[in-house]
Amino acid sequence: MKKFALIGAAGYIAPRHLKAIKETGNDLVVAMDINDSVGIMDSHFPDAEFFTEFEQFSGFVEDLKQKGEKLDYVAICSPNYLHLPHMKFALQNGIDVICEKPLVLQTEDLDILKRYESQHGAKVNSILQLRLHPSIIALRDKVAAAPAGKVFDVDLTYLTSRGKWYLKSWKGFDEKSGGVATNIGVHFYDMLHFIFGKILHNEVHYRDEKTSCGFLRYERANVRWFLSIDANHLPDNAVQGEKLTYRSIDIEGEELEFSGGFTDLHTQSYQRILAGQGYGVEDNRAAIETVVEMRNAPIVNNPTNAHPLLAKVKGAQA
Template sequence: MSATVRAAFIGGGFMARVHTRASRAAGAELVALTSSTPDSAAAAARSLGVQRSAPTVQDLTSEPDFDVVHICSPNHLHAEHTLAALKAGAHVICEKPLATTAAAAAELTRAAQQAGRIAAVPFVYRYHPQIRQARFRISQGQLGQLLTLDASYLQDWLLDADDVNWRTRTADGGASRAFADIGSHLCDLIEFVTGRRIRRLTARTRTVHGQRRDTTVTNEDIAAVLVELSNGALGSLLISQTAPGRKNSLTLEMHGTKESLRFEQERPEELWIGSRRGSRVELRDPDTAGPDASRLPSLPAGHPLGYQDAFTAFVTDVYAAMRGAHPEGLPTFSDGLRAARLTEAVLASAAADGAWQETPYGDPNPTE
């Protein structure tokens, strides 16, 4: 690999803008981009400051002048584009969901392992320092035994029947929308922060608008899920893309025998710590944080960090792994596969009128 990481991009929409900003901030050279058409690829490359555009994915991968490919294309193309990038010898960062089925996600995970490439999925909320601080407190026993959790991820961008996006088309977005798109982030955080897997779940889903303009919609707008973790802790999850006024409201609250912890993604500098004898809000401060929380911030305390900063920290870790490092908490294709399996369990439970679904998987080690 070259001294400077050379990055290529598949896709030219919103997530490509996020990825290119993060890649540039992480010190990469942005060498190539392709999109849905040659014209859109050329326009996106100019707009995003990428050196060249390629008319198609085949054209991009036939000239592998890159070390890593960021895949920001629609969900149904992730598997095809990931395999093309791996075949070209590249490391891969693939947007979630990793694939629209667990079987396809498993195939991609195996392919990346066989290719010996770094393969990551941007579960970037792991990269808020206060999430790492919550994880540290739990790993040190400060929460006590985890008893319950209350979590939600609420948005309103698909509130009205006139709100249309390619994700609402099952052929492009997949059989699940709200849960696969944002509920997967919530479940990843639950398992990452607590160090406990979701052992089983029961779910109900709802499609609020079965017709959006000329699109018949079959994937869900809302999912309500009850979970049981591997230690017996119980939790409730509410996921909605039709919650008026909620733009990107991810909230995770955990209750233990010693204290409670609450993180809100729209207030990422804060971690609420509750106890019977008083509660407080702990602000991000690398000088007093745990070692993993203190390594992530690019700015000192008092200078607010947000979503793009978390994304940059994630991409920086991926690039470090490509050079042989082993960064703490890097989300890989195995985590993307886990999310795909949980998504299928939610759909199966909803289809069976809320029947409990087992989701066996060994606990992650919260100190690894």
């Protein structure tokens, strides 16, 4: 039984980590969040210690180490801009990391993590759960089996409505979240790299606080992409659930169906990590480089490879 800590226990994604720790037969020793709405812990690890201040949490972890009871893993579900310092803390204490996406916000941060891994003998593992989805693995196999030189035409569309709270939270500030393309899209760009290979070209056609779209060329695909948290862009057939959502990946007229099958992917990710098969720092580089470039790229006006929804956005502004 491995001993875990969890940073960001009140966050949206934390329950999936609590469930994964439990389902892999391990123990949560301590958790931390500046917010105290963490009653979810009671249904998984009611005896775990909990702190609302990082100084108290770090002192507890370091005391365990001094007593010879060092933790095995720190799971990190904190806001994006805190991932790097929280990972550095774990690595400095010789504790392996399991971190949510995006692993970091800047490409150079990946190199910092590699130095920390080398210096302190601990490892970073990341949650890249789409790589484990059966439909995505099947598509990757299909692309690999296609004739050499075949380049697929792909439309990626992801709209997930968010209320007014979103832009007032840390997610609404690019320096904290990385912006829309990073915060809700980085795992899609990892998926595209995973399926279609090396990225060759990256251009942005539109970018504001709620919406971003553009064009990507990979070794095996030309991808028109559109991401938004603006409910005004949702089509009539958006899925009514916890929030109105529309997700589509169209490969030359054929829809990739991957709306289901997500419930156990965090647990599968943990199983791989515990078996020494987790995705590490370098596995994240292509996607992080992609979103950093999107954040800073000049806008291409009147593009030749525009996503169909770009006209709707520009029409609404006219």
